[in-house]
Amino acid sequence: MTETITETFTELHEFLAAEQQLREDIRFVVKDMEQTTREIQKVLQAIHQPQGLKKVPELCESARKLFEAVKDQTKNLSDKIPVNQYYKYHDHWKFVFQKLMFLAALIVFLESENLIDRSVAAELIGAKVNKEDGFHVDLEDFLMGLLQLASELSRLSVNAVIAGDYNKPLLISAFLSNLESGFRLLNLKNDALRKRFDALKYDLKKVEEVVYDLSIRGLKPKDTSVLTELTN
Amino acid sequence: MTETITETFTELHEFLAAEQQLREDIRFVVKDMEQTTREIQKVLQAIHQPQGLKKVPELCESARKLFEAVKDQTKNLSDKIPVNQYYKYHDHWKFVFQKLMFLAALIVFLESENLIDRSVAAELIGAKVNKEDGFHVDLEDFLMGLLQLASELSRLSVNAVIAGDYNKPLLISAFLSNLESGFRLLNLKNDALRKRFDALKYDLKKVEEVVYDLSIRGLKPKDTSVLTELTN
Amino acid sequence: MTETITETFTELHEFLAAEQQLREDIRFVVKDMEQTTREIQKVLQAIHQPQGLKKVPELCESARKLFEAVKDQTKNLSDKIPVNQYYKYHDHWKFVFQKLMFLAALIVFLESENLIDRSVAAELIGAKVNKEDGFHVDLEDFLMGLLQLASELSRLSVNAVIAGDYNKPLLISAFLSNLESGFRLLNLKNDALRKRFDALKYDLKKVEEVVYDLSIRGLKPKDTSVLTELTN
């Protein structure tokens, strides 16, 4: 009896050891990814500075270049994850993916004032939208990224006014208002998302107050036809 | 702008709603499974009663019949889990699978005094051993089941003596000793497993005390050849 | 002995199982109610948009229609709750009732600028005011709804100015000031209520700032006779 049991357990031992090695490897790649993410963030932070909004095209371009590096890292990562086990190790890259989704969405907003497409966001980091197609971005992580975007834009509306751009806050207000309506449609069960959604309400309120400040002082751009269209 | 955002979110809403529905469905099947598991456990509890060990064949048979029902439930469950998402929902059935692994191993021990094969255990509940082959039993859940078996057998060694069966404790002692050696080979990182493994040592000590009690009273069966073989 | 005990427990089992089933059923109805509540909220959110205040009558009408659905749901719910056990299951519908009280009070304010009557609010969702008369709304839940209203109106005062309505903030200011005096009368022991009441003070302060902004710019409507009356 002893021998069989020993054999069985030796086999199991190897199995478990391999799994631990895999976790180490994943951690390693994710660390790289986090570094690149911090660099992208540093680049985009410049939009808040007095001359920042005027340099949006250059900033976005620099950021997009760094996203190329992310693609390689995603490739590295996805090569390591065995079929069927995405969610076994998901916790390792969850937070960095959320941050990347936020940064991707910020670029798209700055360039086009639109909400980023899920597929565009996934593509930017070299991942898929659907699990069926390969290494993908979890939907909840994408949504978390959008909520982080809301906070950033709320801050931007303040700094835009300082920089003398009175149009941006109106655009942001309309954008966040739509975003909020969108989120209201979702029946969020995920606790982290729900909490963050509460923050969105405050972000929106803040932007509304900026628009209020502009409008009570007659600084709100007259031609609001664009906006009426935006929110209808 | 509003329309596009709304469209996007309507889509996401459906997606999330479907996921939540899936969780509900899983919970529903798992509940059934838990009920059957409780019934199996109730049947096998009878081994501790004065006449219990004499009825082992019948008890095992009844238990095995109930395992047939489990197979259907596993089928139901596995039908619901999309490819690649086993670990996304694993928490739902983790504990009931551990309990089922324990009960399967108990049956095999009672019938043959052997350690259950991982494949046999998986088969009993209608699952696979390897992820590659389909809906499987996670290795750590299987191991947890074995550790639960150790506690049960420790208690059984006491009740066997009460029922006048002086052979059983010796068998159990040899079995647990081998099991302990096996576990020692593993480098356990999982906290729950490691804690449970500490308990195994005490289960084993308890059984050794029973064997000791028998031997000082000359109640230990003379022909220990079987045992010598077992532990080598 | 065994038999009697088994009998006793079989009976208890049925009893407990029925109770659990009841909880499931309640949860089911409450879920529906939550969905309708979200829809009402989505409808009324529109008041914050540029054209929102002009559409108040339509919005309130739509919301009131949805309240009809709530009535059915309340009926469903109350049918399930056995006499004497309202508070055994109260936690299940507590939060949705608070939200509904808030929404009912919002409608009444938008339509008539008055504080909703407790009886009117209860009636809107098809419940009673007093426990003696049947399925009722707990007083603390009603109060919590009023405090939620205060936050909403504070935000509305900002958005009203953006939309060019300089009268609304004055009305809201008088309303919240009265509400605050009312709450001061209560000796609140309930922690959640007390905390929320602190928030009311800040909501009020915010509205006062808006009124102040209007008055220093001569935007405050001249004929304030209405208001003088309101606050006396």
Added chain:
Amino acid sequence: MTETITETFTELHEFLAAEQQLREDIRFVVKDMEQTTREIQKVLQAIHQPQGLKKVPELCESARKLFEAVKDQTKNLSDKIPVNQYYKYHDHWKFVFQKLMFLAALIVFLESENLIDRSVAAELIGAKVNKEDGFHVDLEDFLMGLLQLASELSRLSVNAVIAGDYNKPLLISAFLSNLESGFRLLNLKNDALRKRFDALKYDLKKVEEVVYDLSIRGLKPKDTSVLTELTN
């Protein structure tokens, strides 16, 4: 407007004040009840002393007398609780009721070796079994009392052996084994109960070890016919 709001709130104020007074009153009665409960417990503790089991009839009689005082206190309590609000204030008497259920069950076990009837237990403290009939004992509190009984009997089995009573442990073992089967039937959702049920397993194991000690030393009473009957 001010006046109506003030009126409304004055009314609400009185309502809330009355409720707080009621809580104070309840706390007062429950304090008395706790004192009597401590006294009953002190009386019954004597069963663990060397001569204790010989004095069971006197001890039970003393304890029963004290239960008369409890009846008055229950009356006091129930007079205070408005119709429909048992569960609003349940937390106040929950724990003392659990302890009383335990003590009632202990008396019945000592006198007759039987499991107490729920109706007998309720009657002993002057309450009803069913909510419909008036001030009742919550089922889960009754069950918690039974689980406390298990621990007490486990300790008693040890002290009985010290006192030279080798029969008691066998009775207790059979009793607890039946109790455990009974509890297994229940699908316990209540966390506190579930945890306490885990303790029952250990209590049972302890008693089995006592019986084991007796049987391995030939101290187990020969005529086990009674017992075989008990557990079948």
Added chain:
Amino acid sequence: MTETITETFTELHEFLAAEQQLREDIRFVVKDMEQTTREIQKVLQAIHQPQGLKKVPELCESARKLFEAVKDQTKNLSDKIPVNQYYKYHDHWKFVFQKLMFLAALIVFLESENLIDRSVAAELIGAKVNKEDGFHVDLEDFLMGLLQLASELSRLSVNAVIAGDYNKPLLISAFLSNLESGFRLLNLKNDALRKRFDALKYDLKKVEEVVYDLSIRGLKPKDTSVLTELTN
């Protein structure tokens, strides 16, 4: 304004600084006391060692000598405490006094198998029983010491058996049983004491199990007349 406030606070600051200094001084003496206490404890720990119970007289003598040092320390301490401020600084020596009470009670038990007198205990450390008479030992600290004694004796009953002394556990069991009856008389309001009293129940249970182990093996000394007397 600034000046008045600053003046007031400067004065208070000096006052508090003096108080702070006093606390430092107290801490200093108490630290010494703790060191001596640890030494006493180290001496008495030896009773658990194989030859320990045979050396009780020597051990107690050494311990008593160390208590002489404690007396000086108590003198030092009491000299520092202003009239009527015992309880202002009580927290500083509370725990060391509890430990000393425990050790004093342990000595008396080891020497005479009796419960120590409160006055004897106070005298051993050079303090008074009543606050009227000078620097005293708080009653609750004395009681806490007794409860610590219970745990120590519970452990001693185990080690006595290892050392082959089968009489000690019986004495301890009777002693703890009496102690428990005593504590039951008290209406404990102090949370720490109440919690510790719960531990006493477990200590007693543990000793009962030791006595059980001895009696089931016929190792219990025959002449138990003494004991019967002890517990009645």
Added chain:
Amino acid sequence: MTETITETFTELHEFLAAEQQLREDIRFVVKDMEQTTREIQKVLQAIHQPQGLKKVPELCESARKLFEAVKDQTKNLSDKIPVNQYYKYHDHWKFVFQKLMFLAALIVFLESENLIDRSVAAELIGAKVNKEDGFHVDLEDFLMGLLQLASELSRLSVNAVIAGDYNKPLLISAFLSNLESGFRLLNLKNDALRKRFDALKYDLKKVEEVVYDLSIRGLKPKDTSVLTELTN
């Protein structure tokens, strides 16, 4: 055996007791230092008061005088620390050094609107920059001091506006923005620093809102050329 162990431990005990004494001595000096630090802080707190910013030169002078006392205390401290044991006792003065670094940086900012030099800060308290040169200031403590400065300046920007100084907030905004860029360069491993860095983001946001409030009201000083230079 006992003897060897006892010997070994007696020796260690003495060793540790000496160390303990050293810690006491350190604590004593540090306490003094903390008191002086509190006094410096009290002096500089005055900048927030209505007339505060006008008295900056006097306040800074008073503060600098108190720093002379700190120098002596640092000397005292460094005399006590054995070679190569700085980090053994670092925890004792860590927090007071951080606070002193903050206060030094505050003085330099108030006097010159510049970021303090690490060497200047060290010199102010009589310490070295590099450990090779003697008793030094740990770099992370210096950085922590800078982050505390950020919070203080954020508050100052508010109080400056109250005092009618509309220039200060712009200077602070530029200063914090540069500081943030600086910190972004660091790869912070220290948890406390990382957390505090998050707070810096909020401090900056707060100041941006103050600048926003000024600029939207046309209160922002016209000649912003200086500032553009500051942040580029």
Added chain:
Amino acid sequence: MSTSTSIEPEVDHGNSKKTEVVNKFREFQSDLDGKHDKHERLVKISRDVTIESKRIIFLLHRYREGMSDTEKNKILEEGNQKMKLIQENKFHLMAIELKNEDPNQFMRAVSPGLQEYLEALSFYHYLEKGLLISLNEVQNQFVFNSSEKLESATFKVPAEEYLLGIADLSGELMRLAINNITAGKFDLSFKVCEFLQVLLSSFSLFGNTIKELNRKMTTLQQSLRKVENACYTLRVRGCEIPTHILADVIAGSGKISEQIE
């Protein structure tokens, strides 16, 4: 709660060890009960004081900047009356209970009421004189002469309790400032702001001497921040138009046209 119920039959049994132990504990019981009873009585007095003090604070919050002296005095007089009643009916009793006792032993019972009263008292003092009441001024209120029913007694207010009461004052002053702003009265808040700034920096001299104080310091800081932010808002807003016009605005003339901006 009576605790005398457990009269023991064992007493009669003679001189066994158990009886000895039980007798010892019976002695302990009376000691403990005596202390507990006094504690309970003090808790009750303290609780009454808390409720009454909270009412006084509530009452004092009616004050608004710019009230006529008559109105203001009416409020202050009413508060003063109530404080006198607390002194006579509660603190005098408390002082007698604590005669010949170490008051520190019962401080946990006394403290909540005492601190709340000190909060009310210092709030009153601030409204009356705009100053911080000193510990000496406080102490004078706690010397009680003998009356018909009660003997004379003195209760020494510990410095710690004084400080803790004062720390709570900050919360009320913050509320006072906000309430006044909400009512359109702005000057008071600037005064309160400076008062709190000085108070906070004075407190900052104490380190961790009093444990409870740490928590309260956080609250004080938060209260101050709220007042600072409110003052900031007033200042920023106030700056949009020249002050002489602002005065008009606040006086209600409201005749400012949009071109001012």
Added chain:
Amino acid sequence: MSTSTSIEPEVDHGNSKKTEVVNKFREFQSDLDGKHDKHERLVKISRDVTIESKRIIFLLHRYREGMSDTEKNKILEEGNQKMKLIQENKFHLMAIELKNEDPNQFMRAVSPGLQEYLEALSFYHYLEKGLLISLNEVQNQFVFNSSEKLESATFKVPAEEYLLGIADLSGELMRLAINNITAGKFDLSFKVCEFLQVLLSSFSLFGNTIKELNRKMTTLQQSLRKVENACYTLRVRGCEIPTHILADVIAGSGKISEQIE
């Protein structure tokens, strides 16, 4: 992890304030990185030591009371070899890394491995001699002569680390005792029991000098309790029959009839 990625374009811009600040921080960065890198290297060594030490402990657990000297020496020799390797390959490196440093700055990195090694070393010592290894004996192992590749160095083992390692030893001794009992070997557990009793009472002399030690003392106490309980069980059971027969029983002859009881 490379940290050199953030080369800044701002450097070129000239002498603005921002550049000044950034330059200061660039300096900080290299300081911080140097420290972190050393820390990481030490963590790696320490982790390796931990793993190897655990293996030694695992190996030593093969010891059973009553083994032949050859068997026992084989186990000890194997352990000794492995310890030598750790010394040469790991601790020597560590000592060099810490030359000219305040070792306390990196103690958090070094500590886990060091303590685990001390645990293994003292376990080995106990098995070999039945005694506690002294700090001096330990220290002798940490003086390294220069070798082909490495310069000479000394690492001073802090007393605290020694004590913490010894505290962990108790857990292993408990396991040793239980394993031997499980294997039918009883005498060792009584020896271990006394050893731990003396150890615990020796530790009790230290108060709260070392924070980490408090937690470990609880573990030590629990380990001791487990051994005490095991010894108790052996004694109680063992007393059911005369010891000379017990010896037979344990030797496996098993020829005792029921009448003995």
